[in-house]
Amino acid sequence: MASSARYDARHDDRPKRRWQDSLWAIGLFVLVAGVIVRLAANGLSSWPSALFGAVAMAFWVPWLVRRIRHRDAGASGAEPDDIPALERQILKGDPPPQDRHRRQQLAALVDSRQHRIRRNRWWALPMMAVLFFGTAALGLTTGSTTTGIGLLALGIVFITWLTWYNFRFDRRLTQMRRRLRS
Known part of the structure:
Protein backbone atom coordinates (compact mmCIF):
# COMPACT_ATOMS: atom_id res chain seq x y z
CA MET A 1 0.00 0.00 0.00
CA ALA A 2 2.77 2.44 0.88
CA SER A 3 4.59 1.59 -2.34
CA SER A 4 1.46 2.26 -4.38
CA ALA A 5 0.88 5.56 -2.64
CA ARG A 6 4.46 6.60 -3.38
CA TYR A 7 3.95 6.07 -7.10
CA ASP A 8 0.50 7.65 -7.31
CA ALA A 9 0.95 10.70 -5.09
CA ARG A 10 2.70 13.15 -7.43
CA HIS A 11 2.72 16.84 -6.75
CA ASP A 12 3.31 19.85 -9.01
CA ASP A 13 3.89 18.77 -12.61
CA ARG A 14 6.29 15.91 -12.00
CA PRO A 15 5.77 13.08 -14.48
CA LYS A 16 4.14 9.91 -13.25
CA ARG A 17 6.47 6.96 -12.67
CA ARG A 18 5.98 3.69 -14.51
CA TRP A 19 6.65 0.24 -13.12
CA GLN A 20 8.98 -0.50 -16.05
CA ASP A 21 11.35 2.16 -14.70
CA SER A 22 11.87 0.42 -11.37
CA LEU A 23 15.15 -1.37 -10.80
CA TRP A 24 13.48 -4.65 -9.87
CA ALA A 25 11.61 -4.71 -13.20
CA ILE A 26 14.84 -4.06 -15.11
CA GLY A 27 16.60 -6.83 -13.17
CA LEU A 28 13.76 -9.28 -13.77
CA PHE A 29 13.72 -8.51 -17.49
CA VAL A 30 17.49 -9.00 -17.73
CA LEU A 31 17.22 -12.30 -15.84
CA VAL A 32 14.50 -13.72 -18.10
CA ALA A 33 16.08 -12.45 -21.32
CA GLY A 34 19.52 -13.70 -20.29
CA VAL A 35 18.30 -17.19 -19.52
CA ILE A 36 16.30 -17.43 -22.75
CA VAL A 37 19.14 -16.17 -24.95
CA ARG A 38 21.78 -18.38 -23.35
CA LEU A 39 19.54 -21.46 -23.51
CA ALA A 40 18.75 -20.75 -27.15
CA ALA A 41 22.44 -20.32 -27.99
CA ASN A 42 23.89 -23.21 -25.98
CA GLY A 43 21.02 -25.70 -25.68
CA LEU A 44 18.89 -26.80 -22.76
CA SER A 45 21.68 -28.81 -21.18
CA SER A 46 23.51 -25.58 -20.29
CA TRP A 47 20.82 -24.33 -17.91
CA PRO A 48 23.11 -24.02 -14.84
CA SER A 49 25.58 -21.72 -16.59
CA ALA A 50 22.71 -19.83 -18.23
CA LEU A 51 21.08 -19.29 -14.86
CA PHE A 52 24.27 -18.24 -13.06
CA GLY A 53 25.29 -15.88 -15.86
CA ALA A 54 21.84 -14.35 -16.07
CA VAL A 55 21.67 -13.88 -12.27
CA ALA A 56 25.00 -12.06 -12.36
CA MET A 57 23.75 -9.79 -15.14
CA ALA A 58 20.43 -9.28 -13.32
CA PHE A 59 22.38 -7.73 -10.44
CA TRP A 60 24.93 -5.83 -12.53
CA VAL A 61 22.57 -4.10 -15.01
CA PRO A 62 20.25 -2.54 -12.37
CA TRP A 63 23.34 -1.42 -10.42
CA LEU A 64 24.63 0.28 -13.59
CA VAL A 65 21.24 1.85 -14.32
CA ARG A 66 21.04 3.14 -10.73
CA ARG A 67 24.52 4.62 -10.99
CA ILE A 68 23.68 6.40 -14.26
CA ARG A 69 20.41 7.74 -12.83
CA HIS A 70 22.18 9.10 -9.75
CA ARG A 71 24.83 10.77 -11.92
CA ASP A 72 22.15 12.33 -14.12
CA ALA A 73 20.18 13.39 -11.05
CA GLY A 74 23.25 15.06 -9.62
CA ALA A 75 23.86 16.90 -12.89
CA SER A 76 20.25 18.04 -13.26
CA GLY A 77 19.09 18.52 -9.69
CA ALA A 78 16.16 16.11 -10.18
CA GLU A 79 15.42 13.00 -8.18
CA PRO A 80 16.91 9.76 -9.56
CA ASP A 81 13.42 8.23 -9.87
CA ASP A 82 12.33 11.10 -12.14
CA ILE A 83 15.12 10.68 -14.70
CA PRO A 84 13.36 8.01 -16.86
CA ALA A 85 10.20 10.12 -17.05
CA LEU A 86 12.22 13.18 -18.04
CA GLU A 87 13.93 11.14 -20.76
CA ARG A 88 10.56 10.00 -22.08
CA GLN A 89 9.41 13.61 -22.11
CA ILE A 90 12.43 14.48 -24.26
CA LEU A 91 12.05 11.52 -26.63
CA LYS A 92 8.30 11.97 -27.13
CA GLY A 93 8.68 15.68 -27.81
CA ASP A 94 6.26 16.62 -25.04
CA PRO A 95 5.96 20.28 -24.11
CA PRO A 96 8.28 21.44 -21.34
CA PRO A 97 6.93 21.70 -17.80
CA GLN A 98 5.41 24.98 -16.61
CA ASP A 99 7.17 25.00 -13.25
CA ARG A 100 10.39 27.05 -13.43
Whole structure:
Protein backbone atom coordinates (compact mmCIF):
# COMPACT_ATOMS: atom_id res chain seq x y z
CA MET A 1 0.00 0.00 0.00
CA ALA A 2 2.77 2.44 0.88
CA SER A 3 4.59 1.59 -2.34
CA SER A 4 1.46 2.26 -4.38
CA ALA A 5 0.88 5.56 -2.64
CA ARG A 6 4.46 6.60 -3.38
CA TYR A 7 3.95 6.07 -7.10
CA ASP A 8 0.50 7.65 -7.31
CA ALA A 9 0.95 10.70 -5.09
CA ARG A 10 2.70 13.15 -7.43
CA HIS A 11 2.72 16.84 -6.75
CA ASP A 12 3.31 19.85 -9.01
CA ASP A 13 3.89 18.77 -12.61
CA ARG A 14 6.29 15.91 -12.00
CA PRO A 15 5.77 13.08 -14.48
CA LYS A 16 4.14 9.91 -13.25
CA ARG A 17 6.47 6.96 -12.67
CA ARG A 18 5.98 3.69 -14.51
CA TRP A 19 6.65 0.24 -13.12
CA GLN A 20 8.98 -0.50 -16.05
CA ASP A 21 11.35 2.16 -14.70
CA SER A 22 11.87 0.42 -11.37
CA LEU A 23 15.15 -1.37 -10.80
CA TRP A 24 13.48 -4.65 -9.87
CA ALA A 25 11.61 -4.71 -13.20
CA ILE A 26 14.84 -4.06 -15.11
CA GLY A 27 16.60 -6.83 -13.17
CA LEU A 28 13.76 -9.28 -13.77
CA PHE A 29 13.72 -8.51 -17.49
CA VAL A 30 17.49 -9.00 -17.73
CA LEU A 31 17.22 -12.30 -15.84
CA VAL A 32 14.50 -13.72 -18.10
CA ALA A 33 16.08 -12.45 -21.32
CA GLY A 34 19.52 -13.70 -20.29
CA VAL A 35 18.30 -17.19 -19.52
CA ILE A 36 16.30 -17.43 -22.75
CA VAL A 37 19.14 -16.17 -24.95
CA ARG A 38 21.78 -18.38 -23.35
CA LEU A 39 19.54 -21.46 -23.51
CA ALA A 40 18.75 -20.75 -27.15
CA ALA A 41 22.44 -20.32 -27.99
CA ASN A 42 23.89 -23.21 -25.98
CA GLY A 43 21.02 -25.70 -25.68
CA LEU A 44 18.89 -26.80 -22.76
CA SER A 45 21.68 -28.81 -21.18
CA SER A 46 23.51 -25.58 -20.29
CA TRP A 47 20.82 -24.33 -17.91
CA PRO A 48 23.11 -24.02 -14.84
CA SER A 49 25.58 -21.72 -16.59
CA ALA A 50 22.71 -19.83 -18.23
CA LEU A 51 21.08 -19.29 -14.86
CA PHE A 52 24.27 -18.24 -13.06
CA GLY A 53 25.29 -15.88 -15.86
CA ALA A 54 21.84 -14.35 -16.07
CA VAL A 55 21.67 -13.88 -12.27
CA ALA A 56 25.00 -12.06 -12.36
CA MET A 57 23.75 -9.79 -15.14
CA ALA A 58 20.43 -9.28 -13.32
CA PHE A 59 22.38 -7.73 -10.44
CA TRP A 60 24.93 -5.83 -12.53
CA VAL A 61 22.57 -4.10 -15.01
CA PRO A 62 20.25 -2.54 -12.37
CA TRP A 63 23.34 -1.42 -10.42
CA LEU A 64 24.63 0.28 -13.59
CA VAL A 65 21.24 1.85 -14.32
CA ARG A 66 21.04 3.14 -10.73
CA ARG A 67 24.52 4.62 -10.99
CA ILE A 68 23.68 6.40 -14.26
CA ARG A 69 20.41 7.74 -12.83
CA HIS A 70 22.18 9.10 -9.75
CA ARG A 71 24.83 10.77 -11.92
CA ASP A 72 22.15 12.33 -14.12
CA ALA A 73 20.18 13.39 -11.05
CA GLY A 74 23.25 15.06 -9.62
CA ALA A 75 23.86 16.90 -12.89
CA SER A 76 20.25 18.04 -13.26
CA GLY A 77 19.09 18.52 -9.69
CA ALA A 78 16.16 16.11 -10.18
CA GLU A 79 15.42 13.00 -8.18
CA PRO A 80 16.91 9.76 -9.56
CA ASP A 81 13.42 8.23 -9.87
CA ASP A 82 12.33 11.10 -12.14
CA ILE A 83 15.12 10.68 -14.70
CA PRO A 84 13.36 8.01 -16.86
CA ALA A 85 10.20 10.12 -17.05
CA LEU A 86 12.22 13.18 -18.04
CA GLU A 87 13.93 11.14 -20.76
CA ARG A 88 10.56 10.00 -22.08
CA GLN A 89 9.41 13.61 -22.11
CA ILE A 90 12.43 14.48 -24.26
CA LEU A 91 12.05 11.52 -26.63
CA LYS A 92 8.30 11.97 -27.13
CA GLY A 93 8.68 15.68 -27.81
CA ASP A 94 6.26 16.62 -25.04
CA PRO A 95 5.96 20.28 -24.11
CA PRO A 96 8.28 21.44 -21.34
CA PRO A 97 6.93 21.70 -17.80
CA GLN A 98 5.41 24.98 -16.61
CA ASP A 99 7.17 25.00 -13.25
CA ARG A 100 10.39 27.05 -13.43
CA HIS A 101 12.33 24.64 -11.20
CA ARG A 102 11.31 21.62 -13.29
CA ARG A 103 12.30 23.50 -16.48
CA GLN A 104 15.76 24.13 -15.04
CA GLN A 105 16.12 20.46 -14.13
CA LEU A 106 15.10 19.37 -17.61
CA ALA A 107 17.45 21.92 -19.21
CA ALA A 108 20.35 20.66 -17.09
CA LEU A 109 19.54 17.05 -18.07
CA VAL A 110 19.41 18.03 -21.74
CA ASP A 111 22.79 19.78 -21.49
CA SER A 112 24.36 16.83 -19.67
CA ARG A 113 23.07 14.25 -22.14
CA GLN A 114 23.94 16.28 -25.19
CA HIS A 115 27.47 16.88 -23.93
CA ARG A 116 27.95 13.17 -23.27
CA ILE A 117 26.58 12.15 -26.69
CA ARG A 118 28.67 14.64 -28.61
CA ARG A 119 31.81 14.01 -26.55
CA ASN A 120 31.85 10.28 -27.33
CA ARG A 121 30.41 10.26 -30.86
CA TRP A 122 33.66 11.04 -32.67
CA TRP A 123 35.42 7.91 -31.44
CA ALA A 124 32.66 5.48 -30.39
CA LEU A 125 30.91 5.05 -33.74
CA PRO A 126 34.12 4.50 -35.75
CA MET A 127 35.39 2.08 -33.08
CA MET A 128 32.18 0.04 -33.31
CA ALA A 129 32.53 -0.03 -37.11
CA VAL A 130 36.13 -1.23 -36.85
CA LEU A 131 35.11 -3.97 -34.40
CA PHE A 132 32.21 -5.25 -36.49
CA PHE A 133 33.81 -4.97 -39.91
CA GLY A 134 37.21 -6.15 -38.67
CA THR A 135 35.63 -9.27 -37.20
CA ALA A 136 33.72 -9.85 -40.43
CA ALA A 137 36.91 -9.40 -42.49
CA LEU A 138 38.74 -11.82 -40.19
CA GLY A 139 35.98 -14.38 -40.68
CA LEU A 140 36.06 -13.97 -44.45
CA THR A 141 39.86 -14.20 -44.70
CA THR A 142 39.98 -17.38 -42.61
CA GLY A 143 37.53 -19.11 -44.92
CA SER A 144 34.43 -18.92 -42.74
CA THR A 145 32.25 -17.20 -45.30
CA THR A 146 28.94 -17.82 -43.52
CA THR A 147 30.21 -16.22 -40.32
CA GLY A 148 31.93 -13.41 -42.20
CA ILE A 149 28.89 -12.52 -44.28
CA GLY A 150 26.61 -12.80 -41.24
CA LEU A 151 28.83 -10.50 -39.19
CA LEU A 152 29.10 -8.08 -42.11
CA ALA A 153 25.30 -7.91 -42.44
CA LEU A 154 24.90 -7.57 -38.67
CA GLY A 155 27.55 -4.85 -38.61
CA ILE A 156 25.89 -2.86 -41.38
CA VAL A 157 22.46 -3.07 -39.76
CA PHE A 158 23.71 -2.34 -36.23
CA ILE A 159 26.00 0.57 -37.16
CA THR A 160 23.25 2.11 -39.32
CA TRP A 161 20.72 1.80 -36.50
CA LEU A 162 23.18 3.11 -33.90
CA THR A 163 24.06 6.14 -36.02
CA TRP A 164 20.40 6.88 -36.75
CA TYR A 165 19.42 6.55 -33.07
CA ASN A 166 22.35 8.69 -31.91
CA PHE A 167 21.52 11.54 -34.29
CA ARG A 168 17.79 11.20 -33.56
CA PHE A 169 18.38 11.49 -29.81
CA ASP A 170 20.69 14.47 -30.37
CA ARG A 171 18.03 16.13 -32.54
CA ARG A 172 15.38 15.54 -29.87
CA LEU A 173 17.66 17.05 -27.23
CA THR A 174 18.20 20.11 -29.44
CA GLN A 175 14.45 20.47 -30.00
CA MET A 176 13.77 20.27 -26.26
CA ARG A 177 16.44 22.88 -25.61
CA ARG A 178 14.72 25.22 -28.08
CA ARG A 179 11.32 24.62 -26.44
CA LEU A 180 12.79 25.31 -23.01
CA ARG A 181 14.29 28.60 -24.17
CA SER A 182 11.08 29.85 -25.78
